[in-house]
Amino acid sequence: LIKDFSYSFSPEDRVGFIGPNGVGKSTLLDLLNGKQEPDGGLVQRGETVVIGCFDQHSEELSNNLKVIEVxxxxxERIDLGQGEFLSASxxxxxxxxxxxxxxxxxSKLSGGEKRRLHLCRLLMAAPNVLLLDEPTNDLDIHTLGVLEDYIEDFRGCVIxxxxxxxxxDRTIxxxxxxxxxxxxxxxxxxxxxxxxxxxxQTQDQQKQPAKTVTANKSQTTVKPPKTKSRKRSFKEQRELDQLDKNLPMLELEKMSLEAKLINANYEEIxxxxxxxxxxxxxxxxxxxxWLEISALEEN
Known part of the structure; x- marks a missing residue:
């Protein structure tokens, strides 16, 4: 899944990992978190590192406890540094x-509220390395806004x-x-x-002519090595072109809806x-x- 990858995470790093489903993103977080050991190579963790991981598999919370007791x-409180503290409440x-x-x-919390409480419990442990695995799948738009602000002020590494x-775009x-x-x-x-x-890069490759070299007074066309699995079909190229047009429009629509939330009432929210x-x-x-199609070789 992961080959010849070497990186040293530093304090206040803001690093994102992207790629299609199943390529190894969550596995990489498990390696960093110590849930899995690498088949080769070495994962080194600093002695003062405290990892907090928010993933798809949160622990069960006791229904008998009150929210603040969890x-x-x-x-009782978090030391934010520089004489600042944040109480549990x-x-x-x-x-x-x-x-x-x-x-x-x-027991009275909804599923989404329990996920939010799990995030608070994680942050209360004062980690200095925060691992977030697909957080937008579990948290509502308001909580994500709060999390973005928290990450901005967080004095640690975020992956x-x-x-x-x-x-x-807001966090890394x-x-x-x-x-x-x-x-x-x-x-x-x-x-x-x-x-x-x-x-x-794609546009530059389309414009770039084939390179030639002279050897023994003859012209030889040097083609770049093929690293793609197969060529992109005409239908896939049309789909890619359409995605290039549609995705920015969807992003604008999303931003417009998020702006409406600011002054919305409960029913509108x-x-x-x-x-x-x-x-x-x-x-x-x-x-x-888009990632899948763009990885294919052009015709």
């Missing part, structure tokens, strides 16, 4: 649990696996993209900048959130398909 089981309030709800039993372009400044044969391509920038870079969930699903599937 958090206080971990700690303040953290819960920051993540949209009002004081009245903090003393309700966990994110996600297909969500908007979330990655370095990207690794899984390529064929387990190769990870490094890019300095966010997801949108990487997509623009890929499109520019429910309606807009439903539309956003559907739109985010379309964008995710579209970007996955």
């Amino acid at each position: 958090i206080k089981e971990v700690a 303040q953290l819960l309030e920051r993540f949209l649990f009002p004081p009245a709800q903090q003393y309700s039993p966990v 994110i696996v996600s297909h969500d372009r908007y979330f990655l 400044d370095r990207l690794f993209c899984f390529q064929a044969n387990g190769i990870l391509e490094r890019f300095e920038g966010n997801y949108s900048e990487w997509l623009e870079h890929q499109q520019q 429910e309606n807009i959130t439903t539309k956003l969930a559907s739109l985010c699903s379309q964008i995710t599937k579209g970007e996955e398909r």
